[in-house]
Amino acid sequence: MEKSINGNIINGQSILLNEVPKLGIGQFQNEIEKCVESIHGHCTTYYAFKSEKTLQLIACLANDETHELKVISHEIDTSVKNQQLALTKEHFAFHVYEREIAENYGVDFIWHPWLKSLRFPHDAAHTMAISEYPFYRIDSEELHEVGVGPIHAGVIEPGHFRFICNGEMVLHLEIQLGWQHRGVETMMIQKPTLLQKNIIAESIAGDTAIGHGLAFAQLIEGLSDIHAPKLLEIERSIALELERIAIHTGDLSALCTDVAYQLGSSVFGALRTPVINFMQAWCGNRFGKGLIRPGGSHYPFNEELRSKLTAMLDDFELRFNTIAKRTFNLDSVLGRFENIGRITEKQVRMFGGVGMVARMAGIQRDIRRSHPTGGYIHLPYEPVVLNTGDVMARASLRRLEVEKSIAYIRDLLVIWKESKKQMIASPPMDIKMKSNAFNLSMTEGWRGEICHSAITNSKGEIIHYKVKDPSLHNWMGLALALRDLEISDFPINNKSFDLSYCGHDL
C-alpha cells in the first residue's frame, strides 16, 4: 500500500481511509480555496461519507501542471449540528457538490445562493417531488418562458430546459435534471458480486461504457493488490480512444444534421459504423460492454485484431479527412458554427468545466496528461486545446481529437506489437479488497474527466461508492452558452456539448 503523506495520492492507488487527513473547517476550506484559485488547480470530486455519528466531507484536489493529487477531509458531528459554510459563495464550481450533499444528507450550507435539488434521488433528505422544482423566474410582462422536456423531440435522454426569453432572445436558461436517476450508487453497494458492480459501471453512461468501465476496473485493482500487465493497459487505452473516435464522429454527424448539411450528416454517420463494428469484432458488443474487467480480460487483443484495426483506421482516416476538410470549409456550415454559443475561459473556470468543455475554451485539463494511468504512462499524451469557446471550437476539437486519437492508437499498436506477449488472465470472479481503504480512480472519457471513488469496511466490502461524470459540471456550460442567443440556436448548442443525462443523474 502506498504511504500517504499529507493526503497526497496517485490516481487509482488506494490508501487507508484513516490516512486521509481530517482537517479543521478553516484549514479544510483554505486548502480547497488555495487549490481552486491557482490557475492549474481544480477539485475533481467533493462528497460526503456518512458513518454512524459523523459526516466526513472528502475533497480531492488536483493540480494539472504539477501532477499532484491530494485528498483531504473534514468531519461534521451531525448529532451537534448539520451545518457548514458554503464554498459556493466564493467558488461557484461547488454549487453542484454542495447541492448534492445537502440533498442527500440534509446539510445546511450557509450562504449557498440556492440549495435546490440536484437530481431528486430515491433517498433524498427532502420530500419535494421532481414536478415541484423551483425554477428561477423573472416577473415581467415583456418576457416569456419556454419549457422543453423532459421528453425531447429526438431519440435522446430526458431532461427539462426552461428558457426565459425576450422575444426570440434567450435571457436565461435553467436545466433541470434528475429524470434519469436509477440509484447507481446505492446499487453499487447493494449488489453483492463484482460482476454486478462492473455491469452497473458500464451502464452509468452506456455511451461511455469503456470510460466508466475503466475507471471502475482501476479502482478495484487499486483496492486490491492487482497490477494490470502492460499489454492489458495498452489494450484498454486503445479501447478508450476508439470510444472517443466513435462518439466524436457521431457527434460531427449530428452537428451537420442540425445545420442542415445533409452530406456531412450521412457521411460522418456512416463513418461511426466501422469503428463500433470493430469494437463488436473485438468483444461482441458495439459499445464495448463486456470488454473492461478488473484483473484481466475475456477478450485479449491479438494479431488478427491488430491488422483488422490498422486497416479499419487507414480507411476511416482517408474518408474522415475528406469529409472533414469539406465540412470545415463550407460557408453554410461555418456560418452556423462560428461565434455561436461562445463561453469564455473565465466562465469555464468559474463553473469548473472539465474535459472537452475546458479544452475548447483554452484550458488544458486532461487526465491523460495530468494524472495518467496505464497506457498513458507508457505513451504520454499531449492534449489538443482550442480557445474560441464557441460551437466551432467544440466541433473542431472533435475533429482534431479524432485525428489525434488515430495517431495515438497507431503508436500504441507499435508498442503492443513490440511488447513481449504474455498471457492475459481471465478476469477473476471475485477480488479480495483491502479493509478500511479509500481509493479514487480517474480516466479521461470522451466527454472528460470521470472520477470513481470508493470506501471499504473492515471486511473489504464496498460501503460507499461515488461517481462523478464530467457532465456534472459541464451542464452549466450549456446554460451559459445560450445566453443572448436566439432560442433556435439551442439544438446546435446542445449537440455541441452532448452531455450525459444518466451520467449526471446516476
Place this chain on the structure above:
Amino acid sequence: MLAELKILNQHGKQYIPDIRKAEVPAPFRGLPEITKSSKGALLEGLCPVGAIDVSVQSIDIGLCTFCGECAHRAPEMIRFTNNHRMATNDRNALIVTPRKAESIELNPGLVREEIQGVFGRSLKLRQVSAGGDNSAELELGACGNVNFDIGRFGIEFVASPRHADGVVITGPISKNMSEALAICYEAIAEPKLLILAGTDAISGGVFAGSPALDRSFLDAHKVDLYVPGNPPHPLTFINGILDLIQSKK
C-alpha cells in the same frame, strides 16, 4: 462540386440491401444456446441478473444483460450465437431452453386484431427514454442511419406523441420519469403500440429492484413487442418491428 463527388465516391453504397437476411458477424453476443444442461448448480450465483436457471435448464433473455460471463465460465454448456433475431411479442418465448435452439419468433396469435389492419404500411414511433443509459437510444437512432435505413419501410421516430402510432421505451423506468411516460403514452391516439427496447426496459436489467425505479406502468398496459439486447442491435429492432406489422394470422 468536385469535393462532393470525391466524398460520394469514397462513401460508396452504405446501405444494407436486404435487412431481412442481414447477419451480424461473430463474436456478436446474440441469442444464447444451451448446449448441455447440468443437474448440478454449476453456475449458481454467477449470472448478475439471475437469468439462468441454476441447473442450466433455461436462460431468460428478457433478464440477460448479454455480459457473456456464463459462456466464458462454462463454454461447454452455454454459448452465445450471433443470431440477432430475438424480438417477440410473447414474454415466455424469451426463456431459452435446451430444446429451443432456433430463432425466437413472433407469435401471430398474440398480435392484436387492429395492429395488422392499421399499421401494415407505415409506422411512426415516439421514443421515451426512462432511465436509459443512452446505448439503446443510440442504437435506435442508428436504425435510421444510412446503413440500416429503417425509413425505407415507412417507419420513423417522430417528435410528438400526437404524430405517433406507438411508444418505444428504453431504460428500466425511473421513478422520476414514470409520470412523464404515462402522460406521453396517454397522448397517443388508439390503437397504439407499446414496445420495450433493451433488457433494462424489459426487466429492469441490472437495476432491477432499485428503489429509484417505478415499473408500475407496465402492469397496466399490454406490451406488443419485446426487443432484447444490451443495447438491442438495430437489426434485432428493425426485424422485430417488421415481423410485428407484417404478421399474418
